[in-house]
Amino acid sequence: MNQPDELDPLLRRFFQAQMPSPWPDCPVPDEPARAVVVPEKPASSWLELSQRFASRLALALSLLLLVGAAWSLSGAFLTPPAPTAPSTNIARDNRIEIVDPTAEHKGVNGYKVNERFVQPKKDETEWKFDIHKVEPSTPRR
């Protein structure tokens, strides 16, 4: 019994004799498990309903106010209107006349120049200039 290997049976018998037999059951806390009591819901009264929806109503009103304010303020910062696109006219002689009203030049020495493009359906585009003499405006009384 002096060799370490010979100790195995003795150690096994010793340690296993120390273990409780039968093995005890799982310990249970003294306090019983607390049951969660869910209170019954009373019937909803008008006051409760109004309280319940008060926050939602306040949120909706504030959103409405925000949108309204943004809408009204947007008018104060209007950008100038974009230049109108050239209009097209289909003339009786089967031509498309492109008139650009912005293409008006004041010219010099009291003359005004209007330029326009005329696109016949079959021919090449015509670039036309109309030159008018500008009458001096009479001062109002």
Added chain:
Amino acid sequence: LYQRHSKEVWALAYARWMNADTALDVMQEAFLRLWKQWEAGEQILNPRAWLLRVARNLAEDHAKSAFQRNGTQLPQVMNGVESRQPAPLERMEREEVFGQLREVLDELSPADREILTLRYALDYDTDAIAGLLSIASTAVHMRLSRARQRLAERLKAKGVAQVP
């Protein structure tokens, strides 16, 4: 959880003080604390490690309080195996051998006793002990071998004979 780990918890507590009743108290207290933690909503990711740590701490606290009360270590208890009902003479001889063995085990370090308890009380192999104690299998093998060697030398010195 209790069935899987309660014996491990008991074994660690037993290895600390070599007292089966104290180890049982410590094991049950550790599980009660675990239930309470869970009841309180505490999240314990590794219950096994938690239980073993708590059992070690409880065993230490128990030893300190026992020492303060008694001024000495816990009295040793001569335990027999009631279920096998050996003959009285046989039983006396075995209890004598067990008593000597207990004295020698008391002289070993707690770490040696832990490994021996896990090996022989729970029949854990080297890998299982290594997993439980979070050490390498080679370290377990070495510690187990040395603990048995020391035990054999001391038993020889005491003249302990083979258990009947």
